[in-house]
Amino acid sequence: MNARSSRVVILGGGPGGYEAALVAAHLGADVTVVERDGIGGAAVLTDCVPSKTLISTADYMSEFETAADLGVHLEDVEGDEVTDAVADLPEVNRRVLALAGAQSRDIAARLAEVGVRTVEGTGSLVSPTLVRATTAEGHVDLGADIVLLATGARPRVVDSAQPDGERILTWQQIYDLRELPRRLVVVGSGVTGAELAQAYLGLGSEVVLVSSRDRVLPGEDPDAAQVIEDVFRKRGMEVLGRSRMASVERTADGVVVRLEDGREVAGSHALLAVGSVAQTQGIGLEEVGVDLLPSGHVAVDRVSRTSVRGVYAAGDCTGVLPLASVAAMQGRIAMSHALGDAVAPLALGVVSANIFTDPEIATVGVSQKDVDEERVDADVLTLALGRNPRAKMLGITDGFVKLFAQKGSGAVIGGVVVAPRASELIFPVTLAVQHRLNVDQVASTFTVYPSLSGSIAEAARRLHATG
CATH class of the missing domain: 3.50.50.60 (FAD/NAD(P)-binding domain)
Incomplete structure (x- = not known):
């Protein structure tokens, strides 16, 4: 043509x-x-750009919590210590x-x-x-x-949970909110549900996450998902596993989410994240x-x-x-x-993806499930970020780097990064997967010291075959 x-x-x-x-x-x-x-x-x-902007705002607020651990304390003009950062949701939106x-x-x-x-x-x-x-x-x-x-x-909606744009919301309707939800019930623990649940938690809402599965982010790397769920709970989120929503209804001053087992979860607002x-x-x-x-x-x-x-x-x-x-x-x-x-x-097979929780989860190539179900024959190495010197400097305590290397050739065929800005850190792993670099080629490439990317090279060094 x-x-x-x-x-x-x-x-x-x-x-x-x-x-x-x-x-x-x-x-x-x-x-x-x-x-x-x-x-x-x-x-x-209404989706990627605004949601990630909202999440970035929540991430910024979380820096105030880390600041105290680094020896930094905020004071007002009178010299009194500032204990809380407050999000003005209309201004944020x-x-x-x-x-x-x-x-x-x-x-x-x-x-x-x-x-x-x-x-x-x-x-x-x-x-x-x-x-x-x-x-x-x-x-x-x-x-x-x-x-x-x-x-x-x-957004997918069901007859028993009809969004009204005021109290019962899809992820496309949240930017019209005029006040921060006092108690937000998020239905669905996939990527959208997990991201927005943590965003509103970071902005100052009380959050309940209703998950029909055993854990949050059921389609993701299980080790990464466990880190995120642990962080959710540590920061005060209520996570209800194995809890399937039956209906969502307005009440006089909020909403009630009814579960299939008969339990009821009350909130000021409900966010529906049940697919598309x-x-x-x-x-x-x-x-x-x-x-x-x-x-x-x-x-x-x-x-x-x-x-x-x-x-x-x-x-x-x-x-x-x-x-x-x-x-x-x-x-x-x-x-x-x-x-x-x-x-x-x-x-x-070379698509890199990221979940914008805090910490983020970035993935590329083969998965842990591929290895566990023997579809791929690979060596797997997981390196906790807590030992990385740059992570210590930044106050990072949660996260890891995981590499998958093909047995025999040592080719890097997949990876998982759980860290702040994992979306940036996954790029060198994606390059390795795309161009079939082996672990020795990755390990012999210079990294800045100290840097979080140093953990990627260190993981590759530990995968070097010695026999």
Whole structure:
């Protein structure tokens, strides 16, 4: 296909959509993005960017607690010691939303710079080569040689726990709160639930985390999840394991969360974090023959093709891996493939991911579960951060580095970092996994002393084969 004569229409302006648009424009295509809520999509406006901004604010407040351990004491102008930092939630939320809005505008400006057209509205497929955008003024029909579906996902809700935006909230509704919840009941202990539970705990709320599983973060490295649960409890969070929500209802002055075993948990607010649903209904996909999975996600291959020629999909609507980085990569791959540029299929084995709790959990490559269930034959080394000199200086007591090395070759095939800013520390491990570096190559690479990254090199040294 001649890229310079191709018309590309993208449904959705989130990471999958806008990154695809940039690639397509760079390759010379005529590109239109149809977006209903604002460029950046949920990731920028109501999910990743605002939630991580909120979490960063809570992390900053936690520094006040560590300060005393480092010999630093805060005093007011009268010389009296300050014992508590207080979060002004309306002010915090204003900053959160302002930052999200600024990021959205920056992305929109970049799209405009490269000639991408943006249509504000909802797109649907009339045929594989025709998209209808419904706008405030009516309908706009857009001819297309290539269509990319990047419609994302929305919070899952159940009939017995209907959000009202005031007391019963999804994670997209929390930025309208006018006061800090006195007692927040978080339903769901996956990534979103765990992150926001700790954020509000750090901001000063009393928090109860309702988990239907044995432990929080059931899909993550078990050692890492145990560290986080221990930190939660140590900092005063009430964690209810093996506790499945039956319903959530408003009361006169708050909410009550009823559990399936008959217990009731009262709170001032409830936050529902029970998964997400792909936004694939009512936009013409089934009518034009796009195959959907039983979950409602769009079925795609490793270059983002759907079952219909010329129609691609990227991001949370595909259910491949709900990460903004994966959505962006899927979108870039889709456009490169569709427009005839060099491209490599999506490689999920080298995706690094991060959970923004405090400490953070960052992972890449194979997991502890892969080793335990004998799908991978690997040596595993875990090194506690507590012995790292830089960690001592920073007052870090919780966390570790874990490396997985292939038996025989010593190739680094996975890793877990539990630490403040683990999202930054995982990068050298990701490089090692991506480029099949062995533990000796990692160990012989200089690290700064003292540094947290020194523990990664130390873990690699301890994995050196001596026999």
